[in-house]
Amino acid sequence: MASIKKVPALSAAPPLSEVSVLGWMQKNLFSSVFNTLLTLVTLYIIYITVKGLWVWGIADAVWVADNRRECFEISTDGACWAGVIAWLDNIFYGRYPRQELWRVNLGIFFLFIWMTPLWLPRVKAKISIGMTTVFLYPFLGGYLFAGGEKGIFMQIMLTSAIVCLLANTIHSIIGIFSGRSLPEFISSLSGKKNVSDKTQRNIFLGFLALIFVLIFVWQMSWSLERVPWTKWGGLFLTLVIAGIGIASALPGGIILALGRRSRMPVIRVLSTTFIELFRSVPIITVLFMATTMFPLFMPQGFVLNKLVQVIIAVCLFNAAYMAETVRGGLQTIPLGQFEGAHTIGLGYWQTMGLIVMPQALKHMIPNIVGNFISLLKDTTLVSIIGLFDVLGMLRSISKDLPWLGLHKEPLVFGAILFFLICFAMSKYSRHLEVKLSTGHKN
Amino acid sequence: MAVNNNNKKTATSKPDEQFDFFHDERVRSVFYQLLTAAAVGLAAWYLISNTAQNLEARGMHTGFGFLNTAAGFDSYFKLIPNEAGVGTYGRIFIIGVLNTLYVSALAIIASTVLGFFIGVLRLSSNWLVSKVALAYVEIFRNTPFLIQVIFWYIGVFSLLPRVRNSIDLSGGAELLLLNNRGLYMPWPVPGDLFWLTGAAFIIAIIAVVILKRWAKNRQDKTGQIFPTFILSAAVLIFLPGTVYFMTGMPLNWDIPKLEGLNFVGGATLPPSFVTLLVALSIYHASYTAEMVRAGILSVNKGQYDAAQSIGLRPGRVMSLVIIPQAMPAIVPPMISNWMSTIKNSSLAIAIGYPDLVSLFMQTSLNQAGYAIELVGMTMAFYMFVSLTISWLLNIYNKRVQLVER
Numbered sequence: 001m002a003s004i005k006k007v008p009a010l011s012a013a014p015p016l017s018e019v020s021v022l023g024w025m026q027k028n029l030f031s032s033v034f035n036t037l038l039t040l041v042t043l044y045i046i047y048i049t050v051k052g053l054w055v056w057g058i059a060d061a062v063w064v065a066d067n068r069r070e071c072f073e074i075s076t077d078g079a080c081w082a083g084v085i086a087w088l089d090n091i092f093y094g095r096y097p098r099q100e101l102w103r104v105n106l107g108i109f110f111l112f113i114w115m116t117p118l119w120l121p122r123v124k125a126k127i128s129i130g131m132t133t134v135f136l137y138p139f140l141g142g143y144l145f146a147g148g149e150k151g152i153f154m155q156i157m158l159t160s161a162i163v164c165l166l167a168n169t170i171h172s173i174i175g176i177f178s179g180r181s182l183p184e185f186i187s188s189l190s191g192k193k194n195v196s197d198k199t200q201r202n203i204f205l206g207f208l209a210l211i212f213v214l215i216f217v218w219q220m221s222w223s224l225e226r227v228p229w230t231k232w233g234g235l236f237l238t239l240v241i242a243g244i245g246i247a248s249a250l251p252g253g254i255i256l257a258l259g260r261r262s263r264m265p266v267i268r269v270l271s272t273t274f275i276e277l278f279r280s281v282p283i284i285t286v287l288f289m290a291t292t293m294f295p296l297f298m299p300q301g302f303v304l305n306k307l308v309q310v311i312i313a314v315c316l317f318n319a320a321y322m323a324e325t326v327r328g329g330l331q332t333i334p335l336g337q338f339e340g341a342h343t344i345g346l347g348y349w350q351t352m353g354l355i356v357m358p359q360a361l362k363h364m365i366p367n368i369v370g371n372f373i374s375l376l377k378d379t380t381l382v383s384i385i386g387l388f389d390v391l392g393m394l395r396s397i398s399k400d401l402p403w404l405g406l407h408k409e410p411l412v413f414g415a416i417l418f419f420l421i422c423f424a425m426s427k428y429s430r431h432l433e434v435k436l437s438t439g440h441k442n
Numbered sequence: 443m444a445v446n447n448n449n450k451k452t453a454t455s456k457p458d459e460q461f462d463f464f465h466d467e468r469v470r471s472v473f474y475q476l477l478t479a480a481a482v483g484l485a486a487w488y489l490i491s492n493t494a495q496n497l498e499a500r501g502m503h504t505g506f507g508f509l510n511t512a513a514g515f516d517s518y519f520k521l522i523p524n525e526a527g528v529g530t531y532g533r534i535f536i537i538g539v540l541n542t543l544y545v546s547a548l549a550i551i552a553s554t555v556l557g558f559f560i561g562v563l564r565l566s567s568n569w570l571v572s573k574v575a576l577a578y579v580e581i582f583r584n585t586p587f588l589i590q591v592i593f594w595y596i597g598v599f600s601l602l603p604r605v606r607n608s609i610d611l612s613g614g615a616e617l618l619l620l621n622n623r624g625l626y627m628p629w630p631v632p633g634d635l636f637w638l639t640g641a642a643f644i645i646a647i648i649a650v651v652i653l654k655r656w657a658k659n660r661q662d663k664t665g666q667i668f669p670t671f672i673l674s675a676a677v678l679i680f681l682p683g684t685v686y687f688m689t690g691m692p693l694n695w696d697i698p699k700l701e702g703l704n705f706v707g708g709a710t711l712p713p714s715f716v717t718l719l720v721a722l723s724i725y726h727a728s729y730t731a732e733m734v735r736a737g738i739l740s741v742n743k744g745q746y747d748a749a750q751s752i753g754l755r756p757g758r759v760m761s762l763v764i765i766p767q768a769m770p771a772i773v774p775p776m777i778s779n780w781m782s783t784i785k786n787s788s789l790a791i792a793i794g795y796p797d798l799v800s801l802f803m804q805t806s807l808n809q810a811g812y813a814i815e816l817v818g819m820t821m822a823f824y825m826f827v828s829l830t831i832s833w834l835l836n837i838y839n840k841r842v843q844l845v846e847r
Binding site (some may be wrong): 003009012028029031035038039042043045046201263264265266267270275276279280281282284285288289292293295297298299300373376377378379380383384391395408411414415418420423426 | 463470474475476478479482489493495496497499566568569570571574580581583585586587588589590591592596597695730734743763785786788789791803804807813814815820821824825827828829
């Protein structure tokens with residue numbers, strides 16, 4: 001008699017090789033004689049390496065000592081981290097006056113505050129926040145870092161930057177709680193409903209103007225002590241150079257890439273020449289060119305300081321590299337997108353800005369982050385031409401009298417520092433890539 | 443008929459559109475180009491006139507005449523003979539170029555071999571092995587190359603023992619000796635009849651090429667596989683070998699010997715060279731490994747299954763099916779990796795290896811001035827290398843595309 005089961009039979013338990021630790025090990029580590037051998041050899045190599053590093057770097061290492069000789073007295077075969085610890089301030093800030101360090105910290109904190117909204121999903125107007133970071137923050141940060149007398153231009157820009165920082169912060173706090181933008185919030189304070197966009201904007205601009213005047217008056221009452229660029233150094237200087245390089249590389253790279261794809265021969269040839277010139281030479285030659293030839297390029301009596309020379313060189317170099325990344329991204333956009341934009345009557349800049357670039361940038365994210373990582377790593381080269389960036393500082397530890405000859409530990413510390421920054425960036429870009437992918441593949 | 447003609451006419455002739463000078467695309471294009479050209483030209487003129495004034499004010503000379511004057515210094519590592527105070531700046535340039543190319547060429551070979559090896563480990567089915575390979579790649583890719591170079595130099599190669607306590611890499615035979623003055627090794631000195639062995643080797647290569655063609659033709663026609671590999675290896679070893687022994691082994695080895703405080707004879711590679719070679723190889727191998735991995739993964743999985751289902755052994759699956767298809771994805775990034783190996787060899791300057799940048803842009807610049815010429819020549823060399831390489835790459839890409847479609 002046939003019967004129909006109403007209840008599905010219980011599924012059999014997965015085979016042991018799929019769930020148990022032993023099964024996993026059997027499958028992934030000991031699947032054959034050869035693999036077993038390989039695993040054992042690798043385990044041995046890992047053991048030797050980790051043990052060596054552990055003994056040298058942690059177990060036998062000296063953390064507290066006054067000089068290198070004391071390190072040796074405590075332990076002869078361990079690392080002398082005491083030297084690195086004693087120099088930590090120098091590694092991070094260079095020779096920046098110690099009583100003014102709060103300015104560097106505050107500047108970095110402001111940058112953090114400024115950019116955090118970009119990661120908050122409920123905050124609106126991310127593009128304006130991003131743009132103001134690139135165009136206004138440098139004045140705030142620059143004045144905090146350098147200080148000195150404020151010219152009228154600097155006063156206006158500094159005030160705008162502070163106003164913008166305030167507006168950004170209030171805007172993001174409102175955004176987090178209510179999901180509204182600052183202009184909406186301000187016009188809703190007046191009690192009226194259904195305010196038109198135009199009045200909303202006017203009220204907002206008026207509000208900004210009011211704050212601007214207040215802050216302008218306030219900022220006239222104080223000024224910061226001047227810190228010459230020669231005192232800048234350490235990781236701070238590395239980040240300043242890399243930061244300016246990054247901020248200028250993207251716009252510069254986009255312009256160059258568009259120029260290289262342009263239909264106008266003069267513009268195309270000029271862009272291509274620039275890109276190929278800078279991509280084919282090592283960055284150290286560009287830095288040497290900056291320090292030896294830029295002074296010749298300047299009108300007589302005009303002296304460009306070394307930091308500015310280096311920053312210009314880094315910007316030119318990176319714009320060329322970024323241009324190729326952007327071009328690669330543009331090539332992934334199918335022709336139909338250009339044609340579609342054309343048929344609805346968009347001009348060149350509208351097509352690029354509204355249709356092509358947003359799609360292309362998404363494709364480019366991993367490569368852009370890759371570019372940023374290599375820019376950060378390449379920034380260490382400025383130590384060769386005599387700037388005291390993080391590597392320059394790490395290397396001068398071995399010339400400091402108490403720590404004479406301490407080479408290895410600072411370099412290992414520097415390597416770990418860069419590894420943490422670069423590894424985090426590359427992991428983040430991987431995450432972003434997954435998050436932004438819409439499933440379309442061209 | 444007439445109606446048709448009329449229709450055609452209206453379709454081809456434009457409706458009464460007037461030529462609008464300000465909104466015509468061609469006029470605008472010409473205008474923008476003129477504007478750009480003028481701006482660039484003006485900037486160039488400004489920079490050049492400033493430079494001319496500055497040079498005049500500082501009493502500096504220009505021109506390439508200095509290349510024929512004697513340089514007051516010499517490079518401690520060189521592939522062609524030179525002497526301080528006698529050799530010209532032109533000769534220094536050639537020494538620098540050769541030194542750069544020498545270390546880069548060796549580093550390219552080493553990093554490619556190492557990179558392929560790590561890349562294959564990365565794809566290993568053994569979890570531990572692939573994770574170790576991943577750790578290698580991540581560590582070396584995420585730290586600045588300059589820190590690595592300096593670390594190898596100061597942390598490893600400067601700590602080598604003195605000459606008396608040299609490390610013997612050949613296991614007691616005293617052939618490969620490593621100490622803080624560098625790497626010492628035997629160097630071949632060819633005798634009178636050695637050219638015969640060389641000639642025999644060339645003949646063997648030609649024979650192997652002919653053999654391969656013949657074997658391929660035969661396989662295409664009859665389907666039979668001829669054991670070319672073993673036969674060609676035999677030809678390559680035995681033909682020159684026999685000639686070598688028949689002519690009475692005309693090759694002597696100059697072996698380094700300890701005399702007084704230093705080794706004499708053989709060939710020496712200075713520590714800076716060995717450092718740079720090791721650092722470049724390890725750093726660029728980590729990039730090559732990722733390219734190899736990505737290339738092999740880019741081959742559709744169906745290709746494995748299909749190749750296995752027609753009964754190919756795993757080795758043949760790789761060599762006949764997977765690798766040929768992965769190559770177009772591996773080669774272009776790998777060649778640009780080679781290019782960046784050449785460019786990164788310029789960091790020799792940090793450890794004192796006399797490459798082109800260090801000899802020409804630093805030492806010569808300090809000694810002779812002529813900033814524009816020296817910087818220009820150095821950059822021109824790198825550009826020449828880069829353009830040559832991208833030209834070769836274009837040829838390769840075209841060939842691959844033709845094969846594909």
